[in-house]
Amino acid sequence: MLSSDSVLKLSQLRSPLLTVYLDVSCERSFPSAPSSPCLTWLKAQANVIAEHVPAEELPSFWREVQRVGSTLQNSAPLRAGLIIFSGPDAGEQIFMDVPICNEMHWGRPAIGQLLSVIGVRQPSCVLVVDRSRARFFRYWLGELKPLEEIIFVSARSTWKRKDLGHVETPGIKKTRGSQRDAFEHRREAEYQRWHRHLGERATAWCRKEASPWLFLAGSKRQTEEISKALPSDLRRHASFLAADLGPMRPIAIKRLIAPKIESRAAEQSDRQLTDLLEGGGGSVMGVDATMFQLQARRMDSVLLAEGFDSDLHECESCGLVARSADPVCVACGHARRRAALSEVLPGLAANCGARLEVIGREAGRRLARAGGIGGWLRKERLAAHG
Numbered sequence: 001m002l003s004s005d006s007v008l009k010l011s012q013l014r015s016p017l018l019t020v021y022l023d024v025s026c027e028r029s030f031p032s033a034p035s036s037p038c039l040t041w042l043k044a045q046a047n048v049i050a051e052h053v054p055a056e057e058l059p060s061f062w063r064e065v066q067r068v069g070s071t072l073q074n075s076a077p078l079r080a081g082l083i084i085f086s087g088p089d090a091g092e093q094i095f096m097d098v099p100i101c102n103e104m105h106w107g108r109p110a111i112g113q114l115l116s117v118i119g120v121r122q123p124s125c126v127l128v129v130d131r132s133r134a135r136f137f138r139y140w141l142g143e144l145k146p147l148e149e150i151i152f153v154s155a156r157s158t159w160k161r162k163d164l165g166h167v168e169t170p171g172i173k174k175t176r177g178s179q180r181d182a183f184e185h186r187r188e189a190e191y192q193r194w195h196r197h198l199g200e201r202a203t204a205w206c207r208k209e210a211s212p213w214l215f216l217a218g219s220k221r222q223t224e225e226i227s228k229a230l231p232s233d234l235r236r237h238a239s240f241l242a243a244d245l246g247p248m249r250p251i252a253i254k255r256l257i258a259p260k261i262e263s264r265a266a267e268q269s270d271r272q273l274t275d276l277l278e279g280g281g282g283s284v285m286g287v288d289a290t291m292f293q294l295q296a297r298r299m300d301s302v303l304l305a306e307g308f309d310s311d312l313h314e315c316e317s318c319g320l321v322a323r324s325a326d327p328v329c330v331a332c333g334h335a336r337r338r339a340a341l342s343e344v345l346p347g348l349a350a351n352c353g354a355r356l357e358v359i360g361r362e363a364g365r366r367l368a369r370a371g372g373i374g375g376w377l378r379k380e381r382l383a384a385h386g
């Protein structure tokens with residue numbers, strides 16, 4: 001699976017290289033047949049792209065097209081989507097479980113669509129608990145991956161032996177009621193320890209998987225107690241489902257919780273966007289302002305509308321990026337080249353130390369209408385949040 005760090009590394013691969021996004025959902029098995037829809041599209045699209053490839057780069061272009069073709073022919077049965085970066089020192093293939101659209105690009109790594117797929121869906125940690133066990137999962141890009149299973153082991157059998165021993169000791173007489181109270185008390189304490197431990201494990205998994213979300217399913221009492229053991233940031237981003245999913249297989253759990261996780265993410269994007277559009281202190285809106293503040297290293301976080309891109313120009317020497325089409329750089333006087341926003345954004349965000357998030361659906365469309373990109377400045381954001 002891919003992290004935002006990997007996206008950054010891909011965006012920095014040496015160019016020119018060939019980027020291919022393939023919808024492979026129509027491939028029934030090995031795409032080695034000459035009639036394979038993917039291979040047919042690849043050949044046709046290569047001919048279209050080749051018309052715009054500089055003459056001196058054509059031999060490498062066709063070499064990479066051929067490499068991608070043989071990768072396809074030799075690959076195992078394919079999943080929903082396949083992304084290939086193919087160049088002299090790059091041969092990255094990413095298999096996705098989510099639908100993607102066919103695209104082919106020559107030049108810099110074209111990570112726009114990849115960024116949308118990754119950025120829209122942050123991973124969620126899922127904890128399914130019942131009286132006998134707890135199962136942790138990671139939900140991301142339509143996949144529910146098991147992380148850990150913890151079986152609840154009660155020390156109850158040892159207490160019974162001790163309690164019986166006490167009863168049989170001459171001189172010590174306990175009423176049945178107080179025995180039962182002591183037993184209940186210990187059982188209660190044991191459950192509390194178990195729930196606290198699960199809260200700590202859930203926190204550790206969320207931190208390890210870089211997941212801001214926790215989805216917790218269990219009885220009302222269990223979810224309440226576990227949530228008490230969560231740090232406040234995680235508790236704010238937790239969703240609870242009071243239901244016993246204990247006997248369910250992962251595939252059934254996934255079917256049940258996927259729509260809930262997706263709508264929770266959409267709500268969160270909506271809130272963030274409303275916050276941004278209301279434009280309190282430290283908010284930045286639009287391509288020009290965001291590019292300027294990012295390069296001044298003042299941005300704390302950046303929101304990008306899914307599918308939004310913009311034509312920019314980048315200095316070949318100092319790397320300064322702006323929308324103006326001046327042939328020379330205002331900072332150093334060197335030549336500038338065209339660059340898509342999606343190509344340069346992951347690198348700029350990483351240099352600035354800003355969190356980059358891509359938002360989709362209705363919130364994404366609202367952001368696109370309002371300028372496509374925006375975010376918050378670091379200092380003001382910190383001050384506003386104490």
Ligand SMILES: [Zn+2]
Pocket residue numbers: 315316317318319320329330331332333334
């Ligand atoms: Zn420059």
